[in-house]
Amino acid sequence: MTTKDLDELALLLGGGMSARSSAALPKREQSPTVTVAGFGELRLPLTAATARRLVAKGEAAPFGKGEETLLDTSVRHTWHFPRTAVDVDWHGQLDDILDEARRALALPVGCRLEAEFHSLLVYERGQFFAQHQDSEKDDAMVATLVVVLQSPSSGGELVVHGPEGPSTYAGSRDATTMVALYADAVHEVLPVRTGHRVALTYNLLLRGDTAGQTVGGDAVAEAETLLNRHFTTAVKPRYGGEAATPTRVAYLLDHSYTPRALVGGMGRLKGVDAERAAILREAAARAGCEVVLALADVHETRDDGYGGDESLIDSEVTITHARAADGTVEEPGILLTNAELTATTPSRALRAYAREHQGYMGNYGNTIDRWYHRGALLVWPTHLAFANRVRAAPAAELRTALRRLAEHDDSATRDIAGLLPIWPDVVSSLGYRHLVSGEPSGVSHLFADAMALASHLDDETMGDALLHPFAIDDLSPEGADSLLGLADTRGPAWTRARISRWFSPEARRSYGGLSENWVEDLPELTRALRQRPDLTSLLLQQSWAWLRPQLPSQLAATSTTTVRSRLADLGKLLASVMGAVAEADGAADEVRAEVIAWCSDEASDSLLDLLLPALNAAGAWPAARIDKSGLRDLARVASDLLEQRANSAPREVDDWSIHLPAGCSCDLCEKLVGFLANPAARVLEWPIAKQGRQHLHHRLDGAELPVTHVTRRQGSPYVLVLRKTADLFEADARRRSEAEQELRRIAKTWWA
Ligand SMILES: O=C(O)CCC(=O)C(=O)O
Ligand SMILES: [Fe+2]
Known part of the structure; x- marks a missing residue:
């Protein structure tokens, strides 16, 4: 429904539909169930045998002319069943069809059509209905709806003779076809050549306050109605999930603008854009919506097809720039879904600023990519303005909100409440953007701001909802102060429960594991949190609990280059955990004891591939951190293993035996x-x-x-x-001499 409203809005802004005498409505897969008294239900598509049996029950159709009703087979020759003999079940589709009819006839959005069933008509071979206009029996009757049921036939087309010329509508064996026509339009049904034509006719009555309105008379009022309807109709997202009301819509303009021109605002719009924007802005103001001027980048991929028949494969629309209320231009990078977009002119009809041809790619034939710059108007309900602005510039907006909260400005709490429904989406799309671009997580700033907001909010449930979308690896050393503040307001038990949740796999947005970058920063984070030993010990226990289970499989694997490099990475992470233990200043000593015990128990030769990189990573640490980290104990374990390696018996000169690690046994x-x-x-x-x-x-x-x-x-x-x-x-020789070198190095670095 919603996208239809948006299409209609775009059409309206483009000057509305030119008045038409008739139009076909979209074909329907599901046909109505039609039951005829004394006959039963019509099985569709109608077979010739059924049609003949039906005809036997019909009456010759009269022809209404003025006050008289005539029977004249030279004007009308068809079988008819009066409304009392027929029952039609539309399976709930009729309202939708009537709205389509209203739209097709370019009637104002504010009004409504009502259907009054008229009759069931069956045309046999040779039967027809000569040119006529329908008598408007009711003052409200403006149009007729003709529904042609599924039945194999040829000929029998409905022809409507409007001022724009004749329009011809044929029936179909496979779908219910429908035509809406103004009652005063001259129309006829051509003689049926083969098969049967079976039609339902309805009088369409115009209802509603704006019934007197002329077509296109008040574009602003209609646009207002459409916006209201759009923002209050819940829709199910395309790929599953709860139905929700839309939070924004972008109307694409026809011209392109530079970011600099954006600063000038709406007053600088070109050509048709100016008047369309004026209508939309006025309508938005009346509908309680805000309009923001923006720039969109449209990327369309089309199948080259054969003979120039292009079909759209994919389209991506990004809002690259948006003008803030103070005239500054932000670069939000908002990706819009189809359901959030509308345009009077399709991009295809505009000039692309770039294009690219691709040869045959497997799934598709040749494809053409085109890119367009278009101005855009972003529209959202005012109560969602803050939420939408946060989506565009999260950091700046959250900080302003924090300031307003600190100043006890109640509107800030209301704004945050409006933000909550889209908040998880804002966080995850920002996280995703950084994941793709490889930039350090921008989410960590958001997390810090969210924690600061949560500790200022009186409403704890609201605060919890703000914190919900985050994971522990969004916590950066810079966010530590916010966490400490939160721990003060909410108390230690609450904070510990939160941290555990942020560690849980459900909180993870990406791989389900911790981000290794985050673990590398663990010593700094721990240092920043050191005044709360209960928190640092929890942080380190959880980190070790994440790292430990990854070790055995790598240690047991055949020692290839890849395995050694993975162990070296894990070794660096182990060093980070140990460094963090040192920074925790006694709060996490039990973690240190566990790590040392674990490594001493493990004590296999491959453990060196983990421990040596760990020891190297600590090379530049300050002495105080090294002393408290427990790495010296690990250096002891490593040097025992190196000693074993150095002293292992050399290979006999004539021993060419090689062990092939287990694998296939063919x-x-x-x-x-x-x-x-x-x-x-x-x-x-x-x-x-x-x-x-x-x-x-x-x-x-x-x-x-x-x-x-x-x-x-x-x-x-x-x-x-x-x-x-x-x-x-x-x-074999190298291995032993390297072990000796390594032993000397450890002795020098670790217990000199
Ligand atoms: O059979 C039709 O399609 C149209 C019939 C008609 O024009 C009428 O009943 O007035
Ligand atoms: Fe008619």
Whole structure:
């Protein structure tokens, strides 16, 4: 419904629909259920046999002319069932159809059409209705609705002869077709050539206060009605969710403007834009809405089709600039959905500022992308103005609200209440934007502001709702003060419960895990919160609880480059947690004890791939942080492991055995394992088909073993030559000498 209102609004702003004598209404999939007395329900589409049985029950249709009713088959030749003999069930669709008829006839929005069933008509082959006008039996009757039921036929078209020329409407076997026509328009039904034509006719009566209004007479009043209707009709979002009333709409202008021109405001609009904007602004003011001048960037992708028949594949409209009340121009980057957009002129009819052709892409044929700059008017109900402005410039608006709250300005509380319904969406779309652009989270500022607002609000439920959309990784060191303030107003129990919630997987917007950037900043955050040991200890327990379960699988995995690099990343995060423990100044010592105990228990050789990067990350830390972090204990664990490594027995000079980590156990892999494990075998020449060769390449490369594999392209199948390389011994020696170096380094850095 809503988008129809918007379409009508755009049409209206464009000067309205030119008056028409008749129009087809959109086809309907669901047909009405028609029951005829003494016959029963009509099964649709109507078969020829049913139509013939029906005709047998019909009466010859009379023809009303002035006061007399005549039977004259040279004027009208058809079978008819009077209203008393017919029952029609529209399954709730009739109101919608009548609104479509009103729109199609360009009748004002403020009025309403009412349908009065007239009769059921069945035309057999050769039957027709000659040119005539419908008699207006009721003062309110302005038009006729003709509904042609599904029935196979040819001929029998309804032709309406308006001042704009004749319009011809055919019926259909597969859909209910409908035509609305003004009663004074001359019309006729052409002779049916084959099959049957079955039609319902209705008198359309004009109701409502504005019934006397002339078409296009008061565009402002009509636009006002449409805006009111738009902002009070709840719609279900396209991809699921609760039905909600729209919060904004953008009307796209025909001209493009520079951001500088925007400063000049509405007075600078060009051509048709000026008058359209004037009507919309006046209507908006009457409907209690605010209008903001903005710039839109439209991107359309169309299928090139064949023979120039383009169809729209995708369109994206972003509000790039918006003019604030004080004349400053903001760059909100608001992405609008189709349901929030309307335009009198489609973008396709305007000049694109850029275009790009793409060749065949699989799903589509050739595609063409076009980009347009268009002025835009953003419209929203005044009570949602603050919410919409926050969406455009969150930081600035929230800060003003905070100032107003501090000054006990009650309107601020009202504004925040208006913001709440869209707040989760504002937060998540901002979070998403930063995720995509790779910028540091802009949400952390929002979070800090929201916490500050929440501690100033008297209404705690409202404050809770403001804090609800955030996750713990939105908390930055700069937000710490706001959190401390909140902890003062709401008390420790409340604050701890909140923090736990912000850690929960449901609070996560992106991957479900913590953001690693956030964990890296943990020492600074902890330091900023250190006056609240109950909070810092909770923060660190939760962080360790997040990190710990990620370690075992990486430590157990085959030590490839990828695995080592992941362990190095985790090592840096571990160092962050330990650094934060130090900053917590005794509040999180139990976390430190847990980490040390965990690492001492684990004590496998691969733990070095975690611990050494962790120790390196702490290289530049101040001594005080190092001392309290527990990293020295981890350095002890690491040096024990390094010692074992350095002292491990070197590989025997003639031992060429290599262990292939478990994976596949197919016949080929069994044979591979056998060759690799054999201490005496160095080369294997293996005639094997392509698929098998590829499989083996995969296994060997995946495990990063010191074995070359070359295919000798000779004979059939080709021969795969596997050769163990001397790196087997070199790597072994390197490993031990590096362990010794590392040991010396640790001794120097950690207990010098
Ligand atoms: O059968 C129709 O489509 C139109 C009938 C008609 O014009 C009338 O009943 O006045
Ligand atoms: Fe008629």
